[in-house]
Amino acid sequence: MRADVPGSRDVVTAERADASVAVDGAGPGELPAFEVADVRTGRVPAHVACVMDGNGRWANRRGLPRTEGHAAGEAALLDTVEGALELGISWLTMYAFSTENWRRPADEVRYLMGFNERLLVTRRDELHEKGVRIRFAGRRDWRVPRRVLRRMDESIELTAGNRRMTLTMAFNYGGRAEIVDAVRALVADGVPAGKVDERAIRTRLYHPDQPDPDLVVRTSGEFRISNFLLWQIAYSELVFADVLWPDFRRQHLFAAVAEYQRRNRRYGGVS
Ligand code: FPP
Numbered sequence: 001m002r003a004d005v006p007g008s009r010d011v012v013t014a015e016r017a018d019a020s021v022a023v024d025g026a027g028p029g030e031l032p033a034f035e036v037a038d039v040r041t042g043r044v045p046a047h048v049a050c051v052m053d054g055n056g057r058w059a060n061r062r063g064l065p066r067t068e069g070h071a072a073g074e075a076a077l078l079d080t081v082e083g084a085l086e087l088g089i090s091w092l093t094m095y096a097f098s099t100e101n102w103r104r105p106a107d108e109v110r111y112l113m114g115f116n117e118r119l120l121v122t123r124r125d126e127l128h129e130k131g132v133r134i135r136f137a138g139r140r141d142w143r144v145p146r147r148v149l150r151r152m153d154e155s156i157e158l159t160a161g162n163r164r165m166t167l168t169m170a171f172n173y174g175g176r177a178e179i180v181d182a183v184r185a186l187v188a189d190g191v192p193a194g195k196v197d198e199r200a201i202r203t204r205l206y207h208p209d210q211p212d213p214d215l216v217v218r219t220s221g222e223f224r225i226s227n228f229l230l231w232q233i234a235y236s237e238l239v240f241a242d243v244l245w246p247d248f249r250r251q252h253l254f255a256a257v258a259e260y261q262r263r264n265r266r267y268g269g270v271s
Helices: 036-040 055-061 067-088 104-131 148-159 175-188 198-202 250-263
Strands: 047-051 093-099 130-139 165-173 215-218 237-240
Touching: 036 067, 036 250, 047 250, 055 067, 067 093, 067 104, 067 165, 067 250, 093 104, 104 130, 104 148, 104 165, 148 165, 175 198, 198 237, 215 250, 237 250
Parallel strands: 047 093, 047 215, 093 165, 130 165, 215 237
Antiparallel strands: none
């Protein structure tokens, strides 16, 4: 709910037990009363990154297999992309599969590979028509099925010329793995120790052209980063939403942006 609506929950401060902000709905199944107009005129983040968490719990609560939760998460992903486009967000990064998610049960992993492949096949044309450039961040290692890699390459190629928004799917992605890969590249490039600085590392990350996220949103009420964009989030604003990913909609994104607009970013300096 909007913070200026009587009775709405306010921003939660550190001393309160519940550290999530009021980007959950007013009640079960209700959406935050936020429209794009509420946030469009304020400071719009250039880059928003989302941890799409809570699909399994959403399904469990309904007595469904976890995979049904992932399937239901597709609508949330598409609505979030729509909301981000409406708002003029230029960079949207979605955490779709981590380097640690291989530890999940084999049938869930198999499902997620097929799910992501199908998502690309069925959605890339409409994303392309909307001017979205699709990219991926993560390791292209032997564990990712070839047919998934093929779909990824096709989607990258199809949408390479789009600039309205860049949608990066973090897939087989780990923040530590990305830093390890950057260090490996430094060594392979023969960079001497004295020349290693932040720029040398940054330019060897998966997408050096991408600005750091201004805002990271994690759903499901968990207060963790879970190995997401560790280098890039040094000064990102973090918003934790008490809603399971399949229930997330653009209104939650707008509410998170409204919360972001209330934050005072100092980058270690003073206001
Ligand atoms: C991090 O939590 C969350 C993720 C890496 C997102 C995982 C998302 C999916 C598998 C489904 C993607 C859905 C769509 C619609 C594409 P974690 O569970 O990896 O880490 P934790 O154990 O610390 O919570």
